[in-house]
Amino acid sequence: xxxxxxxxxxxGWNACINCGACVxxxxxxxxxxSPFDTIAVDQPCDIACLLCEDICPVTTITHTVVEA
Amino acid sequence: xxENYDVVIIGSGPAGTTTARIAAQNNLKVLLVDKKxxxxxxxxxxxAISHHGLVSVGVSPEAEFIHxxxxxxxxxxxxxxxxxxxxxxxxxxxxxxxxxxxxxxxVVDRRRFDRYLMTQAERAGVEVWLKTEGLNYEVTSDGNCExxxxxxxxxxxxxxxxxxGADGLQSQVGKWAGLTTHIKLAELASCLQFIVDQVETNxxxxxxxxxxxxxxxxxxxxxxxxxxAEIGLGVARTMTEQNAxxxxxxxxxxxxxxxxxxxxxxxxxxxxxxxxxAPLKTQYADNLILVGDAAxxxxxxxxxxxxxxxxGGWIAGNFLGDFLAxxxxxxxxxxxxxxxxxxxxxxxxxWKLYGIKSQIFKTKDITKRDQxxxxxxxxxxxxxxxxxxx
Ligand SMILES: Cc1cc2nc3c(=O)[nH]c(=O)nc-3n(C[C@H](O)[C@H](O)[C@H](O)COP(=O)(O)OP(=O)(O)OC[C@H]3O[C@@H](n4cnc5c(N)ncnc54)[C@H](O)[C@@H]3O)c2cc1C
Ligand code: SF4
Numbered sequence: 001x002x003x004x005x006x007x008x009x010x011x012g013w014n015a016c017i018n019c020g021a022c023v024x025x026x027x028x029x030x031x032x033x034s035p036f037d038t039i040a041v042d043q044p045c046d047i048a049c050l051l052c053e054d055i056c057p058v059t060t061i062t063h064t065v066v067e068a
Numbered sequence: 069x070x071e072n073y074d075v076v077i078i079g080s081g082p083a084g085t086t087t088a089r090i091a092a093q094n095n096l097k098v099l100l101v102d103k104k105x106x107x108x109x110x111x112x113x114x115x116a117i118s119h120h121g122l123v124s125v126g127v128s129p130e131a132e133f134i135h136x137x138x139x140x141x142x143x144x145x146x147x148x149x150x151x152x153x154x155x156x157x158x159x160x161x162x163x164x165x166x167x168x169x170x171x172x173x174x175v176v177d178r179r180r181f182d183r184y185l186m187t188q189a190e191r192a193g194v195e196v197w198l199k200t201e202g203l204n205y206e207v208t209s210d211g212n213c214e215x216x217x218x219x220x221x222x223x224x225x226x227x228x229x230x231x232x233g234a235d236g237l238q239s240q241v242g243k244w245a246g247l248t249t250h251i252k253l254a255e256l257a258s259c260l261q262f263i264v265d266q267v268e269t270n271x272x273x274x275x276x277x278x279x280x281x282x283x284x285x286x287x288x289x290x291x292x293x294x295x296x297a298e299i300g301l302g303v304a305r306t307m308t309e310q311n312a313x314x315x316x317x318x319x320x321x322x323x324x325x326x327x328x329x330x331x332x333x334x335x336x337x338x339x340x341x342x343x344x345x346a347p348l349k350t351q352y353a354d355n356l357i358l359v360g361d362a363a364x365x366x367x368x369x370x371x372x373x374x375x376x377x378x379x380g381g382w383i384a385g386n387f388l389g390d391f392l393a394x395x396x397x398x399x400x401x402x403x404x405x406x407x408x409x410x411x412x413x414x415x416x417x418x419w420k421l422y423g424i425k426s427q428i429f430k431t432k433d434i435t436k437r438d439q440x441x442x443x444x445x446x447x448x449x450x451x452x453x454x455x456x457x458x
Contacts, residue, residue, distance in 0.1 A: 017110065017260075017337060017338065017339045017340075018110050019110075019112050019259075019339045019340040019341060020112070020236070020237050020238035020340065020341065021237070021256060021258060021259075021339075021340060021341030023237075023238035024237045024238050024239075024250065024251050024256055024341045024343070025250060025251055025252070025253055025256055025341070026250055027250045028250075029243055030204075030240045030243035030244050031240070031243075033238065033240060037238055051253045054253055054258075054305040055253060055256055055258050055305055055341060056258070056311065057258045057259060057260040057311060057312035057313060057339045057340075058260070058311065058312075058313050058339070059311045059313070
């Protein structure tokens with residue numbers, strides 16, 4: 001599957017344990033972080049490495065493609 | 069009017085509180101901020117720390133934050149073969165529950181531990197602001213820097229000579245200075261742990277190795293006081309298709325401990341990321357140093373970061389005392405001395421551990437890798453380990 005150019009993330013807030021692991025693997029510069037210590041959900045991500053989805057211990061990060 | 073400090077510290081975990089306390093004891097004017105309302109919460113830590121790790125940085129073991137005393141380890145392989153390293157038997161004159169003996173270590177409650185450490189910092193003269201988020205920093209032309217903060221609803225800036233990033237695993241402070249701080253997926257263990265009732269423990273930290281149960285990491289069972297226990301594990305997501313939650317379920321239902329776990333009742337769910345990685349190569353910038361998880365001061369074999377956060381804070385606090393007394397400009401070039409001191413005291417050994425860890429997880433053959441990890445863990449926790457104090 002080809003990697004999309006830009007995605008926006010959704011988080012299942014009930015499953016999320018606020019552990020911050022997604023932020024720790026995120027290669028963005030400072031600021032790609034939500035008020036709940038997760039990766040940002042209010043701005044598109046134009047790296048789209050999707051490492052945050054892998055590291056999440058409860059697999060509760062999903063994305064929609066903004067630009068394929 | 070804008071307040072002036074010698075040191076502003078972002079993050080009031082074990083690293084930040086210790087840096088703050090020691091800096092204040094060195095007569096510095098210190099501001100410590102944390103965005104949380106209750107430190108240590110939600111818990112992202114199992115809380116195991118050695119007696120030595122506490123007392124060596126001037127923290128006395130207090131009932132206020134201790135869940136349970138620990139006397140040794142039980143290292144298990146994938147089949148459940150066990151190597152007990154019980155210091156009550158190995159060194160009965162030193163370790164034990166009697167009043168004239170010491171425990172080897174403790175399992176602490178991070179909510180109470182972090183609050184206790186903050187209290188000690190406050191008593192040493194540190195000003196602490198909770199519900200205060202660090203937003204950015206800027207070096208100013210007079211050789212100091214301005215730190216932008218949000219305290220409750222109010223945005224404000226404070227002036228300081230040196231900013232300390234003690235903001236943990238998800239550190240942003242280093243990124244403000246353009247440092248590369250994110251961790252490779254292969255080197256961040258994805259962890260989940262349950263606090264449970266009705267699982268018996270015996271004063272030992274149990275470490276279960278083996279690809280079958282925790283690929284790229286290990287599983288553990290820790291005593292948690294009041295008859296409770298913690299069952300947890302961390303996995304490297306580059307070595308498994310499944311997430312930590314799936315692996316924990318698999319371990320509890322299908323391992324050699326399934327009978328032991330049969331009646332367990334889950335009381336709390338916690339988790340997090342543990343860097344099994346090398347320390348940051350650059351832990352300083354103009355007017356800035358990093359300490360604790362933010363600088364990746366974490367043991368790459370065990371994932372333990374409490375002792376290293378406390379000793380890193382001790383080193384940072386004492387360094388800042390000397391450094392600011394010497395009136396040298398707080399440029400990156402001059403602040404490099406902090407990292408040099410840290411490398412001598414702790415870091416070089418951590419780099420060595422990282423080498424050992426990399427060797428194990430590079431091994432493709434699973435049986436061989438399992439053996440290597442089991443052996444390394446057993447050696448690591450033995451009384452004559454060269455890494456005993458890390
Ligand atoms: C599942 C798990 C189990 C673990 N078990 C153990 C164990 O048994 N033994 C052990 O030794 N280690 C363990 N560790 C590691 C240990 O928890 C960490 O190494 C340790 O907490 C690091 O301390 P710290 O002070 O560097 O950071 P933290 O404890 O993470 O503190 C950072 C603080 O900074 C604050 N902060 C972050 N950003 C900002 C901001 N922008 N503004 C203001 N405040 C901010 C946070 O709110 C937090 O309070 C475990 C970790 C995990 C994930
Ligand atoms: S990794 Fe998952 S559980 Fe942890 S903070 Fe991110 S979304 Fe939440």
